[in-house]
Amino acid sequence: MEENEEGKIVKHEEEDEEGREQEIWSWGAGTDGQLGTGKLQDELLPQLLHLTSLSSAGPISFLACGGAHVLALTSGGKVLTWGRGTAGQLGHSDTVNSPHPKLVMSLNNYFITHVSAGWNHSGFVSDTGALFTCGDGTFGQLGHGDYRLHCYPVKVSFFASKHVEQIACGMRHSLVLLRGDEVYGFGSGKRGQLGIAKDKINLVSLPERSCGFEGVKIASITANGDHSAALSADGHLYTWGRGFGDTLSAKTPQHLPTSFCFTKIALGWNHALVLTGGEVFMFGGNHHGVLSNPDKMTPVKHSADSRADSRAVVLEKVPGLEGSRTLHIAAGAEHSAIVTENGVLKTWGWGEHGQLGLGNISDQTSPQEVSLSHKFRKEASLIEIYCGSGFTIAIRTSCRPSQAG
Amino acid sequence: MSYDDVEIEDMEWNNELQAYTYPCPCGDLFQITKEDLKLGEEIARCPSCSLYITVVYNVEDFLDKKSNKPIEPSKQQPITVA
Numbered sequence: 001m002e003e004n005e006e007g008k009i010v011k012h013e014e015e016d017e018e019g020r021e022q023e024i025w026s027w028g029a030g031t032d033g034q035l036g037t038g039k040l041q042d043e044l045l046p047q048l049l050h051l052t053s054l055s056s057a058g059p060i061s062f063l064a065c066g067g068a069h070v071l072a073l074t075s076g077g078k079v080l081t082w083g084r085g086t087a088g089q090l091g092h093s094d095t096v097n098s099p100h101p102k103l104v105m106s107l108n109n110y111f112i113t114h115v116s117a118g119w120n121h122s123g124f125v126s127d128t129g130a131l132f133t134c135g136d137g138t139f140g141q142l143g144h145g146d147y148r149l150h151c152y153p154v155k156v157s158f159f160a161s162k163h164v165e166q167i168a169c170g171m172r173h174s175l176v177l178l179r180g181d182e183v184y185g186f187g188s189g190k191r192g193q194l195g196i197a198k199d200k201i202n203l204v205s206l207p208e209r210s211c212g213f214e215g216v217k218i219a220s221i222t223a224n225g226d227h228s229a230a231l232s233a234d235g236h237l238y239t240w241g242r243g244f245g246d247t248l249s250a251k252t253p254q255h256l257p258t259s260f261c262f263t264k265i266a267l268g269w270n271h272a273l274v275l276t277g278g279e280v281f282m283f284g285g286n287h288h289g290v291l292s293n294p295d296k297m298t299p300v301k302h303s304a305d306s307r308a309d310s311r312a313v314v315l316e317k318v319p320g321l322e323g324s325r326t327l328h329i330a331a332g333a334e335h336s337a338i339v340t341e342n343g344v345l346k347t348w349g350w351g352e353h354g355q356l357g358l359g360n361i362s363d364q365t366s367p368q369e370v371s372l373s374h375k376f377r378k379e380a381s382l383i384e385i386y387c388g389s390g391f392t393i394a395i396r397t398s399c400r401p402s403q404a405g
Numbered sequence: 406m407s408y409d410d411v412e413i414e415d416m417e418w419n420n421e422l423q424a425y426t427y428p429c430p431c432g433d434l435f436q437i438t439k440e441d442l443k444l445g446e447e448i449a450r451c452p453s454c455s456l457y458i459t460v461v462y463n464v465e466d467f468l469d470k471k472s473n474k475p476i477e478p479s480k481q482q483p484i485t486v487a
Contacts, residue, residue, distance in 0.1 A: 031433070034432065067432050068433075138417065190415070269430055332430075333430030333431075352431065353431050353432075353453075388432070389428075389430055389431065390431040390432040
């Protein structure tokens with residue numbers, strides 16, 4: 001079905017002021033242009049992007065991948081977007097797809113420090129604490145008090161006198177973290193993903209404060225599908241929204257009772273990855289039968305059985321990652337990716353669109369190594385990994401010898 | 406195996422596709438037409454992949470009866486009432 005372009009990779013090298021080179025590789029579902037390759041097709045193997053628009057914008061410091069679009073944040077505070085734009089989520093003042101990265105012109109006067117991509121909407125946070133959103137607003141997920149789409153980033157006036165630090169966009173909802181640790185939610189709350197009330201919530205188009213974080217220092221927020229999560233500065237994990245596996249939905253943030261200290265969380269549509277002490281654990285992963293093989297997993301006794309909590313989540317250690325610490329984790333809707341301290345990139349889960357980057361469309365129940373071309377020695381490069389719903393993007397930055405990064 | 410069970414009120418009417426839709430994890434949309442619903446079809450398929458969802462709805466809501474107002478989609482876009 002797809003033509004394999006192995007060996008025909010176009011070289012794209014970025015050098016920043018310190019002489020480091022950056023490469024961007026993409027693979028998986030690509031029919032909306034989300035791979036940035038300029039071609040509207042799936043790719044089963046990592047494709048090295050050759051993009052003049054990226055070269056001129058400077059090195060990419062962070063990516064956010066949504067349903068079928070990508071937001072790329074440069075170290076200079078600029079934002080490039082590509083992929084599906086039919087709901088205005090690219091912020092280019094139109095509603096068309098863009099198969100190539102394009103600068104979001106209307107944010108040019110701001111220094112953007114954080115971005116998030118939902119199913120069909122986008123959020124941008126500036127260094128001054130302003131929040132901008134665009135894209136599909138059908139469920140109120142843009143926070144403007146309406147249910148319309150906005151095709152360029154519009155400042156969310158609710159937060160005009162507040163300092164926004166982070167935005168997290170899910171399928172139909174958004175979360176905001178303020179400096180001072182308040183968390184807000186807006187959009188669809190049907191599964192409890194806004195965390196704003198114990199009552200049944202349908203749609204909320206203006207931000208409302210999430211409950212249950214009084215006195216807790218929140219370090220990061222995450223959203224995907226109908227799930228929401230937050231990590232506290234001291235490593236505690238809170239989840240709310242749709243339940244994982246057989247667990248029930250939670251309308252307010254639930255603290256995961258465990259002695260682990262978590263450093264990162266990545267949410268899929270039916271699973272989550274968490275990182276603790278360089279080890280990766282997963283929960284909810286047997287949905288769709290492809291994320292993990294329960295027989296191979298090692299359940300960790302940590303759950304809340306002593307509290308007789310019906311929401312008890314079982315953390316399972318991801319097999320096949322022994323011997324090397326994991327640095328980065330990422331989750332697509334139904335696939336997962338990690339990078340180890342040795343610069344090894346591994347993927348597993350649903351593979352029908354090539355989102356595992358293994359050259360086939362097979363599902364994988366345990367982590368498999370993805371090979372990028374060996375231009376850099378593994379030890380001499382840093383890889384960061386990001387997943388959209390059905391696609392994956394890796395950024396590889398070379399390190400100069402004797403420089404750890 | 407059905408990827409998920411989705412209530413019709415959680416699906417969005419898409420005028421362009423003339424179908425009720427719901428996000429598919431591949432990035433495309435599960436789709437089912439009113440004609441399918443009238444026939445009692447429960448499966449909404451994604452045109453890009455092998456996944457499908459089971460749509461939860463009352464077929465009576467989609468049969469042609471003047472007195473029976475078709476179910477409203479949960480979004481603002483205008484819909485053509487069959």
